[in-house]
Each structure stands twice: as C-alpha cells, then as structure tokens.
Amino acid sequence: MTVTLADVAARAQVSPATVSRVLNGNYPVAASTRERVLRAVDELDYVLNGPASSLAAATSDLVGILVNDIADPFFGIMASAIQAEIGGTGGGRAGGERLAVVCNTGGSPERELTYLTLLQRQRAAAVVLTGGAVEDAPHAAAVAAKLRKLTEAGTRVVLCGRPQAAGTGAVALTFDNRGGARRLTEHLLGLGHRRLGYIAGPEERTTTRHRLEGHREALAAAGVEEDPRWTVYGHYDRRSGYEATLELLRREPGLTGIVAANDSVALGACAALRESGLRIPEDVSVAGFDDLPFSIDAVPSLTTVRLPLADAGARAGRIAMGREEPPPGDIATVRGELMVRGSSGTPRA
Amino acid sequence: MTVTLADVAARAQVSPATVSRVLNGNYPVAASTRERVLRAVDELDYVLNGPASSLAAATSDLVGILVNDIADPFFGIMASAIQAEIGGTGGGRAGGERLAVVCNTGGSPERELTYLTLLQRQRAAAVVLTGGAVEDAPHAAAVAAKLRKLTEAGTRVVLCGRPQAAGTGAVALTFDNRGGARRLTEHLLGLGHRRLGYIAGPEERTTTRHRLEGHREALAAAGVEEDPRWTVYGHYDRRSGYEATLELLRREPGLTGIVAANDSVALGACAALRESGLRIPEDVSVAGFDDLPFSIDAVPSLTTVRLPLADAGARAGRIAMGREEPPPGDIATVRGELMVRGSSGTPRA
C-alpha cells in the first residue's frame, strides 16, 4: 500500500542501500544513479518512514522545545526564535530538516516530565527548556535525572532563560532576573518611591524568586524597610495583576508604586488602579518585566526590563543544533535592559 | 548500553512479548506477572524506544499542530487549547499519552509543506492546521494533496479557523470572519461613521480576504461608497497597524474610524493616532478583531469581535483525538461576537 524504500529501489533499478544513500547524501553515489533514484522517488511520491529510519540510524530529527505557557508571548517569542534556527535551515539535505516541536507544559511539573520522557522515547536530537523552573525539590531532582539521561544518550540539552541544572551536561543561557529586577527597583527608588508594592509570580518558580530577590536587594541597599504585606503572590497573567493590585491597595492605600512580576501582570495592575480612580504615574507608578511587544502600547507606556528573548532563543537554537559553541562553562548570563517609560514617575507628595 | 525490552524481559523472567503487552495494556496479563514486569521496568529505568515501537505498530503518538506565528497569542491560545485536549489525558495508558507538538510555519507556504511532510514521515496520529491559509493556487493544491495523503494514511486532519479544503477528508472548524467583520462595520456605520479606513492583513490570506469582504458587504449594504485608497494591506502585527494608520491619515485626514484586521494591528493604529494628536474615540474610532486578552486593557478598551479561540481549539483537539464526532458534513462554522467597548463612538461633526 504505502511506498517503501524497496519500491523506489526496484523502480530505479538499484538496491535499497543505494536509495538510502542518495536520500541521506553521506556516501558517494554516481550522479547518473542519483538522478535515476531521485526521479523514482518523485514518480512514486515516496515519503521516508521516519520511525524506521530513526530506529535503524538510532537518531531522529526531532528537536523539542518545552514552554510553560504557549499562549504567553514571552514563551512564544522565544519558541519562535529557537524554531527559526532549527527548522529554518531550508532545503539542504545535509544536517538540516529537523522537526522543531514545541511542547506546552502549562507550568505543570508532571507534564514537563512526561514531555521529557516522550522526547526521550523519540530519541530527540535536542531539547530546549525555556522559562523558569519549579523549585520543588523532588521534582527538580527528577528533571535533573532526566536531563542527565538525555545528554548521556546524546541528546543536546539547552536551558533558555532557566537556571543551570548542575551535573546534567546541559548548556544554560540564564536570564539575569535578579539584576534586572534590582535595577528596576533602584530606578523607582531613585525617583523617590519608598512604599512599593510587589506582585510576584507563583511562589515556587525560580523566576519569581530571583526577581523578588532583586527587588529586595535594591530595597535593602537603599535602606528602605519593607513590609512583607506589600508582597503578593499570584500568576504570570493579567488577571492576577488586577486582583493583586486591589489587594495591595486594600492593605496599604499609601503605596506610591507597584512592581509587577512581568508585563502582563503590570497591565492588570494598571487596569485595577485606573478603576480605583488612581492615575498612572501621578498617583501610582507601575513597572513590569520582559518588555513584551504590547508594553509600549500601554497607556502610559510601561516602564520595564527588556529581556532579549529573541536573541537568547536564537542562540539557544543554534547551540542545540551544534552550530554555535556553548559558552565557557556551559553557562552564560543574559542581562536585561531597563526601559524607563511613562508609567513611572516621581511619587505624589 | 541502553536498556531494551529484552533486558526488561530477562530481568522479569518473561518473554519480550509479555513485557510489550504489559506496557501497552491491551492484552490479558496475570496481575503477578504484570507486577514483576513493572518492577523490572522501574529498576532498569527502562524507556520505550519510540521509533521502534512506531515502526512495529505502524502508528505513532505524535499529533502535529501547525500555526502561522507562535509568538502571536491568537495562535498561542488555540494551540494551548488543542494541546490541552491532546496531551492532557493524563496518566492513563489507554489511548492517552500523545505527544502534541506545535510547528511554527511563520506563515511560509514552504515551511507549511515541509512540516506536513515531516509529520507524514513520522506517521503522525493527527494534524491540526490553524489560522488562515495562503491563497496561492499551486501551493493550495500542494497542501490539499498532502492533506489527502495524510487522511488516506489514517492521520486525522482538522482545520481550525481555516476554510475547508474540499476533498481532502479533513474536518474543518472555520471562523465566520466575514460575518464578524460585517457586524463590526455595521456597528460603526450605525454610530454614524461614513469615512472608514481599513487596515488589512497580508493580501493573499483567506482570513484577510474574508474580513475585508465582510467589511465591504456592510458598507455596500448601507449604501456607503468606498474609496479603494482607504484600504491598506499590511501584516497582522502592531507595527503594520502603526504604519498603515499614518499612511491612511496621509491619504485621507478626514477619516472618522479605522477598522483593523486584528487587535494587534488596532493597537498599532491607536498608537499612531495618539501620536498624531487624535483622540480615541472622539476624533477617530478604532476597531480590532479577535478580542485577544490585552484588548480589554487598551486605553480606551478595544471594540472588537471575539472569536472563541480556546473553545474552537479544544473542539478541534477532541476531534483530532477521535473523542468527539466531527460536525455533519465535516464542517462547522464558528461565529464571532461583537464586543462594543470604549474605542468606538460617534464620529466628530
């Protein structure tokens, strides 16, 4: 029923071996033979059987990209950049033509592991994990073990925007969340703010922790005392920002600024402030993180920290493909850039 | 080196066949035996070899999701919903545990075909194509041919937010872009607008065409004459909206409203208007399409057409998994809902 290599071989009057070699292009085949084979492939409309090929060759052309939330542009942008480096190699046979696939873990540790196992099953050529990790110890250990196994099996593992998992053989491109957060809060402090609310992400995420730590470092360095009640945990989405802001306002109406875990949260915060009759930044300043495309369109435009998501993703993709040297020590830190815009100003008297 | 089924069998003192049956759970195995096998699997840390399994069983557990732009929440939301229905079946062996992978075509017809071929290679269990199709005839034919081959090979093909490709055996959930666009423009006309600019998407996309046609239908029905110079083509992104708006303003400063191909474009339009010193909606009304999450946060919030992306995606996912009956005739139309918000108002005198 379906066309196999053997059919093509028969039609081209050569052995299956030759057809295989023409298709893989890693063995000398006379031009005339190649031509004949290619014609047969075309006429028969032959499509390689991936599983069979992977089985025999003990490798596959799958590259997995794990993201926490595919509906969030933060991940979408990275995934897009990674994929462009992987799938985009275009026509050429040699090396290229990999199937870059993104897997949505939804932030669930189990799904993350499931996907890693599934990719391991498929003998993926490489795996890129993006975004913060969950800090639950057993889970972290399980993931680390899985990653180690993957690298041992020859799968290249790259972490993009995620802290290094020591001893796994993975390459890490981590974001300097702490430093970025610190500079952001320093900016606010510099404007004169002293009562800053902080809307964090989910409590057990590395990203959440690092950003919060950066914020607190800045406060501590400036000698500003911090009320623990001014920090609220939530999710990395708009709704969370909205609700957390109302909560913060309830706890401390005197806040002059709100620092959000990311831009979506910040937007939610803006909405809540506006509905509460507060002006931005006259009454309350707001700051986000990531500098996603929509942040500049907010009114007023959002003060935030720009993370070079696309660049980092592209680099991760190249490393995963073996087209770029991993950084020394298999770890590199990517800095964010403070973007001062309209949503932050001097506090009201 | 790597653990195989045979190793597990040896350890559990059973035949490979038995191990396979335990793992696949579709054949009676005595509880005690099963137990022993499972223990061996665990102790050896065995991971099934996907390619080998797919080869032998002539099926795979891959499900492909094709999107035009993974960085765009429009696709992210759909992909997320689809994936939730596919990958989320959780622990159970039976039926579940599929690897839902999203493939980013970047809107490129070639990449789309490449991915389809790659998925065909992998003998994917199902494929979901999201978003508008390119209207280039040869390409459309090539895609249709590919889809037909896929369905013939037993791969379930679902189109989500994409017009039916006749004769391919695919199931289509199409969005009523035309109707939605028409109702949107009717709303604007009802407010009294007569000079409306239209910022379209890329010219050769079905989505672009349908939305534009809906817009024009409304105009025609209201007897409003349309200046072709009031339509500008661009891309489905913010930047395009920004630039197109400036261009429209140049061509016709007297426009009282701008209808954008989607929400991102609309946001760009808002930015351009604001920078031009025009108020929204007092001077110019703006409308978008899709109702993405950020649209409600715009200032003023965006009048738009809500597309039930998550619902449609979930349904597409279920159909792809064979967990829901395809609609009669293998085609269903999903309507959009007009969301009237702050960005549209009566035109200035």
Place this chain on the structure above:
DNA sequence: CAGTGGATAGAAAGCGCTTGCTGCGAGTGT
C-alpha cells in the same frame, strides 16, 4: 476421568531503513 475451553505466556516473523563489509570493473604506476 477424559474432554473442553478460558486464560496466559512464548516463539518468531516481520515493520522499513541504515551501514559495515564485500565485490567488481575501470583507471594508474612501473
């Protein structure tokens, strides 16, 4: 007590492809 059938387990034949090794004919050095 032989006969029967249900429940399990095993043997073995592939699934379609890759690749190490062998084979063969033609060009080359002396």
Place this chain on the structure above:
DNA sequence: ACACTCGCAGCAAGCGCTTTCTATCCACTG
C-alpha cells in the same frame, strides 16, 4: 601487461518493538 587502487553498488545483518499464531496449564464439566 600486471598488480593495485579507487569509486561505486549490493548484500545482509540488524535496530527494538508488536502481534499473530501456537503451546501450556488449569479449572471445570459431563
């Protein structure tokens, strides 16, 4: 003219798993 490369094609042995068919063991039934 002879042995010797060298370039190219074929043979055949798997890769690790699934699944059909067969064998076995028991518990019953008549």
